[in-house]
Amino acid sequence: MTIDLLLSEGLSQSQIAIRLGRSRSTISREVRRNARPTKRWRGAYDGARADGLAARRRKWDARFKLARQPDLAAEVKRRLAMGLSPEQVAGRLARENGRTIVSHESIYRFIAHRSRCRDPSWRRLLHRATRRRGHPKPRGGSLVHLMKHRVSITLRPPAVAGRTEPGHWEGDLMTFRRNRQSVLVLHERVSRFTLAWRIPDKSAATIADRLTAFFRTLPPSLGRSVTFDNGGEFAHHYRLAESCGVATYFCDAHAPWQKGGIENAIGRLRRALPSKTDLDAIPPHHLQAAVTAYNATPRKVLAYAAADEVFSSLNNGALQT
Numbered sequence: 671m672t673i674d675l676l677l678s679e680g681l682s683q684s685q686i687a688i689r690l691g692r693s694r695s696t697i698s699r700e701v702r703r704n705a706r707p708t709k710r711w712r713g714a715y716d717g718a719r720a721d722g723l724a725a726r727r728r729k730w731d732a733r734f735k736l737a738r739q740p741d742l743a744a745e746v747k748r749r750l751a752m753g754l755s756p757e758q759v760a761g762r763l764a765r766e767n768g769r770t771i772v773s774h775e776s777i778y779r780f781i782a783h784r785s786r787c788r789d790p791s792w793r794r795l796l797h798r799a800t801r802r803r804g805h806p807k808p809r810g811g812s813l814v815h816l817m818k819h820r821v822s823i824t825l826r827p828p829a830v831a832g833r834t835e836p837g838h839w840e841g842d843l844m845t846f847r848r849n850r851q852s853v854l855v856l857h858e859r860v861s862r863f864t865l866a867w868r869i870p871d872k873s874a875a876t877i878a879d880r881l882t883a884f885f886r887t888l889p890p891s892l893g894r895s896v897t898f899d900n901g902g903e904f905a906h907h908y909r910l911a912e913s914c915g916v917a918t919y920f921c922d923a924h925a926p927w928q929k930g931g932i933e934n935a936i937g938r939l940r941r942a943l944p945s946k947t948d949l950d951a952i953p954p955h956h957l958q959a960a961v962t963a964y965n966a967t968p969r970k971v972l973a974y975a976a977a978d979e980v981f982s983s984l985n986n987g988a989l990q991t
Contacts, residue, residue, distance in 0.1 A: 672690065672717070673686060673690075673697065673700060673701065673715070673717060673720075675717070676689060677701075677714075677715060683697045683698050683701065700720070701715045704716075704719065704720035704723055704724075734783075735772060735776050735780070736772070736776065736780045737780070742771065742772060743780075745763075746759055746772065747792065747795065749762070750777075750792075750795035750796070751795055753797075753938075753941065753942075753963060753967060754967060755774075755796070755797055756774040756777035756778050756781070756796075757774040757970055758967065758968055758970065758974070759772075759774070759777060760772055760773055760774040760776075760777060761774075761968065761974045762968045762974050764974075765968075765973075765974045780792070781793055781796065797937075797938060797941055817900060817904075817905060817907075817920065818905065818908065819907070819908040820900075820920050821917070821918065821919050821920065822919070822920060822922070823897060823920060823921050823922065823928055824922075825919070826895070826897065826919045830859065830895060830897075830919075833859050834860075835860070836858065836860040836861065836891065836892060837858075837860075837888075837890075837892040837893055837894035837895070838858070838860070838894050838896075838897070839856050839857060839858050839859065839893075839895065839896045839897070840856070840859065840896065840897045840898075840929040840931050840932035841854070841855070841856050841857075841896050841897070841898050841904070841932065842855055842899060842929065842932045842936060843855070843872065843877075843903060844866070844936050844940075844943070845872075845945070846943075846945055846946070846947055846948075846949060847946055848946075848947070848948045848949070848950075849948075850871075850872070851868075851948075851949045851950075852868075852869055852871075853866050853867065853868055853869065853943075853949075853957065854866065854877060854880055854881075855932060855935065855936055855939075856884070856896070856932075857931045857932035857935050858892075859931055860980070860984070861972075861980035861981035861984060862931060862935070862969055862971065862972065862977040862980070863977045863978060863980065863981035864932075864935045864961060864964055864965060864977065865884070865961065866939070866957060866958070866960075866961045867880055868949060872903045873903070874902065874903055874904065874906040875906055877903050877904060878906035878907070878910070881896070881910055882909060882910060882913050882914060885910060885914040885916050886913075886914055888985075890915065892984065892985055893914060893916050894916065894917065895916060895917040895918065895919060896910065896916060896917075896918050896919070897918075897919045897920070897921065897929050898918065898919070898920055898921070899920070899921050900920055900923060904918075907920075938964055939961065942956075942959075942960035942963070943957065943960055962978075964977070965977045965978040965981075966978055
């Protein structure tokens with residue numbers, strides 16, 4: 671816009687270059703490139719139009735940065751194949767090199783461009799290559815009014831919602847289609863550290879026993895509270911307060927986003943353990959390998975540190991499961 675204003679004042683390109691502290695060739699190239707006549711444009715240089723053309727060129731160019739740099743493309747693809755998202759890849763590269771190497775938007779646009787070119791290999795490396803379509807299923811009933819000693823999430827201390835105090839967890843079940851198989855998942859809100867256990871059944875007593883055994887291994891500073899949904903499997907939640915001093919809170923009905931950390935964690939674990947998985951048919955260590963990989967993944971929200979690194983610093987490396 672400044673060049674447009676100075677041209678309208680009658681200044682030459684040399685004078686504009688001196689005024690802006692730029693080379694005359696820079697000004698000349700800018701004017702020549704963005705004043706080129708087209709079928710729809712026969713006017714002179716226009717600053718607003720030049721800004722729009724520059725933005726469009728940057729957007730288009732993002733599709734081809736990886737195409738121009740095959741070594742970088744190979745490294746990005748390798749990290750995507752390890753389970754990192756484009757944002758995590760871009761952030762980790764920036765952290766390792768001390769500067770931005772490629773943006774996550776460039777990676778996404780390159781993947782979209784490759785998909786349009788009938789190359790699905792890149793798109794399959796994304797966490798969610800496809801998304802469900804159609805109308806959501808009708809909601810079922812809720813146990814909100816039947817849960818004994820239930821405390822609403824609205825009464826949870828502000829430090830929990832703000833993730834400023836460690837030791838507050840989220841809990842949920844990761845269910846599978848085969849034989850009513852289930853995995854109990856816990857997610858620490860500050861470090862994003864996640865744990866998972868295969869459980870023999872979904873009874874409230876079994877869940878309470880597993881949680882109680884775990885929280886007894888933690889110091890009080892790392893076992894302050896747990897937030898659940900309103901599933902009947904958490905009906906014996908009050909045993910945690912009685913035996914371990916762990917407070918329990920419950921989301922509102924049909925509001926799983928209120929414990930979004932564990933919902934995100936389970937969604938990422940589904941990449942290695944889709945709902946059709948038969949837990950009896952896979953090696954026992956496969957579940958823990960998936961959880962270990964999740965905890966070792968650099969996270970943007972943690973300044974691209976890994977969850978296990980952050981939790982280890984909170985726990986002094988003394989976690990026993």
